[in-house]
Amino acid sequence: MATEITHLKTLEQRLLWLACWTIHNANHLRPKQDGDVKVGGHQASCASMVSIMTALYFHVLRPEDRVAVKPHAGPVFHAIQYLMGNQTRQRLERFRGLGGVQSYPSRTKDTDDVDFSTGSVGLGVAVTAFASLVQDYLASRAWTAGRKPGRMIALVGDAELDEGNIYECLQEGWKHGLRNCWWIIDYNRQSLDGVVREGLWQRIEAIFGAFGWDVVRLKYGALQQAAFAEPGGDRLRAWIDACPNQLYSALTYQGGAAWRRRLLDAIGDQGPVTALLDRRTDDELAELMNNLGGQCVQTLAAAFDAIDHDRPTVFLAYTIKGWKTPLAGHKDNHAGLMTLDQMADFQSRMGVAPGDEWEPLATVDDPAALHRFLDNVPFFAGGPRRYQAAMAESAGPVPLDDAELSTQAGFGKILDRIGASGSPLADRIVTTSPDVTVSTNLGPWVNRRGLFARAKLADTFRDERIPSTQKWHFADTGQHLELGIAEMNLFLLLAAAGLSHELFGERLLPVGTVYDPFIARGLDALNYACYSDARFLLVGTPSGVTLAPEGGAHQSIGSQLIGISQPGLVAYEPAYLDELSVLMDWAFVYMQQEDGGSIYLRLTTRPLPQPSRRSGADFARDVIDGASWWREPGPNAEIVLAYQGCIGHEVLQAAGRLGDGYRDIGVLAITSADRLLSGWTAAQRGESEESHVGRLLSRLPRHCLLVTVTDGHPATLGWLGSVCGHRTVSLGVERFGQTGTIADLYALNGIDVDSIVRAVQRHGGRRLSAAS
Template sequence: MTELDIDHLETLHRRLLWLSCWTIHNANHLRDKDEGDVKVGGHQASSASMAAILTALYFHALRPEDRIAVKPHAGPVFHAIHYLMGNMPLEKMQNFRGYGGVQSYPSRTKDVDDVDFSTGSVGLGVAITSFASMVQDYLEGHGREAPLGRMVALIGDAELDEGNIYEALQEGWKHDLRNVWWVIDYNRQSLDGVVREGLFGRIEAIFSAFGWRVVRLKYGALQRAAFDEPGGEALRNWIDDCPNALYSALTFQGGAAWRKRLIEDFGEDSEARALIDRRDDAELARLMENLGGHCLQSLCEAFDEAKSDDTPTVFLAYTVKGWGTPLAGHKDNHAGLMTPAQMAEFQTAMAVPEGEEWQPFAAVSDEAKLRGFLNDVPFFAKGARRYAAPALSCPERVTLNDKVLSTQAGFGKILDQIARQGGPLADRILTCSPDVTVSTNLGGWVNRRGLFARDARADTFRDERIPSAQKWAFSPNGQHIELGIAEMNLMLMLGAAGLSHSLFGERLIPVGTVYDPFVARGLDALNYACYQDARFLLVGTPSGVTLAPEGGAHQSIGTPLIGMAQDGLAAFEPAFLDELSIIMDWSFDYLQRDGEGDPDERTWLRDETGGSVYLRLSTRPMEQPHHRDDAAFEQGVIDGAYWLREPGHNAEVVIAYQGTVADQAIEAAGRIAGDRRDIGVLAVTSADRLNAGWTAARRARARGQAAAESLAERLLGRLPSHCTLITVIDGHPATLSWLGAVAGHRTVPLGVEHFGQTGTIGDLYRHFGIDADAIVAAASRIAPGRPIRLMA
């Protein structure tokens, strides 16, 4: 790297520091705000501490195949980089944190520049880079020939408090992680204070234990040169011994404070005092603040050295929060903003002429030379790095002919049949599970398709001729990734694999299984994956109190509501195998859609945009209905509901159920039918889609589309006003209770609201009032007419 290159990087560093701070200042002090608005916010100090690191990465170290998760609070610097390179329009920058402007934190779905991974201050953007690297290895094992990139995460030191980071570290070690860089902005300040002393030692020990290379970037080139002067060893020792809070405070106070404290502490050490005396206050402040994370020469040298192999590497880059601004070092600077007076002072220091604040190359002495340098920057050489992959053709739907079977077992049989048949879809399915592969019925798939590892590993039990139903051999072309028992890691793997078409240009169909109650354990990462528009099939099974003997710890209650509330996720809970088969067939297509968002006027759902799918399945064997293959039935299954028993014109009671309580609803309907007129049974396969269509149709009518009518309104709108809805689900009753609001019908919601316990299914269904007797009793209490017999 030449001295001229360093000069260009220094210029770029100053430009990015200015543009990021100005963007935040404009949003808070200059842009018109609605009356009553509080401050817009932003993170000038957090951006400043990472400006040099981003400069060295984007304009020197990175290549187009690399993928980066930017520290959320450094988002303004990231956007400034793309603005400088012509990839971000000015109006987006001027509307930072405003409607239609750049997001507070980098978002791959809501920002227009080249965001690889969305980030927020919860460690998820850090951890997903490990799983993206594993996906890249998986693709290489399956024939991808593109050069391997590095998955890079830029991390705030306080973000290391997040537990999912350490779960990901352990999972990465299990899978021989490589080609990952994490760069820690070690400014030793968090939102409310100063990071605990000695944290760097814990960080280094943890990463070393998991086989990472640790690179400590503590001293900049100025400091290293000073250490070679007489008295330099004393200066180094002072820096090493200085508490974090004191170092920050002296940085904020400036050169005179540095001089006073150093001379006082050096005492009779004449060489050390002379080293200080050779520098004026400004030079002394520049020396003491020349930490490794702000020194472009040190950063570039460290990145170049780490490129020599694919060892996962963590860079512990010492920085000063707010470096280069009037906020530098103050403990309250996290959400602090420069005042107009401070900004004017900063503008003078940065030599930006008045009126040229938004000019990308303001204060650049030789713009032509700098542009020439930028034209040769490798990272931007190939333009946008978002890929697309063609949709896979789906084989003929798998149908099951079992007379009695659970939906969980049916799911396993359908996947096994797909594996046996082969073809493009089967070859692109990637399954994964957090140590529950066999118990969620993935065993058949794994036996046919194998487990993935970069290096082949034999099935020892098979080699030793020990009988086992599982073929547990690993190879680079296996199609199942076995994860440890950490649901956050499962969701992050689904997120990374579900972005493969965009990150790597290769389509994958990720399928993940998890015990349904533990969806909540990974909910943060599930939401994160959906926010990025990752595409995957999540199977939560077994579910509900129907898993009776397992007890309350393994019984889910609120997961149907999660399915309804989670954006980007279409949730289904089929009761029967034919429903499951239809839903899975539809899902494989839905995961691959990427069309316009115009609603389908049949449902008012924007299905052409596609998304991910969540199946809530059960281990309870169910007697299957007679063969059903008419188009209306199939469409109802996908849209969310169909009449299992269509009500008459004078219906007094309609029973609406979702999931494995179907047999209870059917039995209850048979017992009630002799005493109540025209009873109906509504089979709800997706409360999520049924509800979403209803609310979308209401919004459409509010916008003037008077004819908009949802499926829920068509199903329930014809019922007489005196009809009562009894809703029942092995889950929270609120999942279906809203049905009464569709057309104003009285509703009795039955479901599970409290933690379960061990027992038989009959015991628990009776305890929670979701059995046939409870449904009949509800009808008896509220329906007019003759008394209903309460027992079969």
């Protein structure tokens, strides 16, 4: 173990240098193309994490473990990969530049073995809890028999603990019996704007303890523990425990002489305490006072090795922000950078010869011995851990023959029929919802497939013979993960489950439902899931002002624009069941394709009379591509009504009323403004041939008026006039909703039949005939 600790200390210093040099090179040495714009990086935050990451990656981790690296410690992670031959010098030299390693670890943009993307603080922490739940879910399936569970580990900045999603996920973890999850808190007590309040550690320990986590406090390093055993050491320890965070940081920055003056003034006694201090030079005293538990690989390795259970564990690791750099302890060090002079001094103290700055093992006395050690590090033994999984085949669209039904109810019926099929695809589906399972029509699926829990839970209402439509039972065979009402948790679970094929080598097809207006409540986590290239089907329902009696708080306006603007997510809003059937079948395939992504279906509770069921390859292709002619216009068309969603019912009625007054009226049924817009902009950039929407609208004469209508923001479709230069009037919802009936609210927002007709009259240049 002594030899291993020596290697770990050597690696710790190598990583500290390489991380700081990577940032320095990007800011001070690499030619700048943006004038004096700061490239950035976080040398101080890397320094506080370097010991923790050394002990983890080179001593504790096994290939089945997964780690979410603190965003600001990204350069340390890339330095680790560089030492192991998994990262190139060229990409390190381009840190924060095009083609270089990313500012923060990214699964999709970095080439080394990133487990979880991080960057939006807090999300990379919480996702590890949901990854652990997904791992437990997979462990209950026959597909994973004999597979050893890994630990899902988050490296957490203490300032990240201000993020609310962390505490939301703690409750969910407690409810589901979270295990095999470690969070290691970099407790450096400094953030971007200052020093954290006194006593935060007590709150941290109390909160985690309340949710069933084991708490391990790592406050003192091996040097400090040895000093405490000396005569007078008890008084030194008491002083350290009582020292305010700001003072400790300030003395760290000032150095050994300042430590000596302060300690002699506070506890010097011309006896054992003074002798303890006198036995150390100023440099040795500074090293002692900076030897906190989180900056001591020996202490860290021992603490990690001591965990012999699978209970969730949080390590509160005291660290020094900027440890061993000229920035150490200064309250401005978060975004601070070493100057050229400071870096020259740092380089001299680190013993790195000029010209050897990028040499992986510069300063190493016995490179061969270290190479032998690295060759046997367990975590890297199997190479990259980005897995693949086979696709689950779809049996094709599920037809529905209902004469009148809402798309939300249709979604529930289609999913239930897939569940009844017993197909391999059905077995890979896992559903979840933030306490709106029943009201988003997942109930039939759950009745059929059950709720997941590692241990069976009784349904007391059923046991007591109380009638209920919810015949739900919890068991390890269940395929629905019950969540509390927190949308951030929904999207983080979808992120973890939607990466199962790469994280764990087994395919899951996650389906999450949420009230459409509340997508915005979890938008940061939704963006995180898409940025990570997680694959899932999101169903936002009910949507628009069709949820009329609920009022403005439950009526979505801008969610369509979220769907259009969110990369990695294709948004659809079918009006009818035959469209929905095609889209759900396509979605389960698209989720699994290498160049695929996630899907967002915006559905409604409003029942609509259904048209004669349409089918065939052409119909399916148009639905997937985003639009088709419901009523195809002729060459002299004066008016085209274009709609998305259930407002199509009003649009078709308006088209009928307008028929006598206008020579030729077309109706364009849009299933995806998102798909149409992305195709059009790609064509504009020359990345594809003529777009689908371009082909549809290019046949219209230039004088034709476009009137777009949707139960959402009018900007969703307002851009259509730009495709071929047609004059466009866009109708939609732009203000908070009211309570009332659908008819009331459609009229109030100007999207009812009368409003559509008036818009045509006002802008179309002709009046309706009296007969109309």
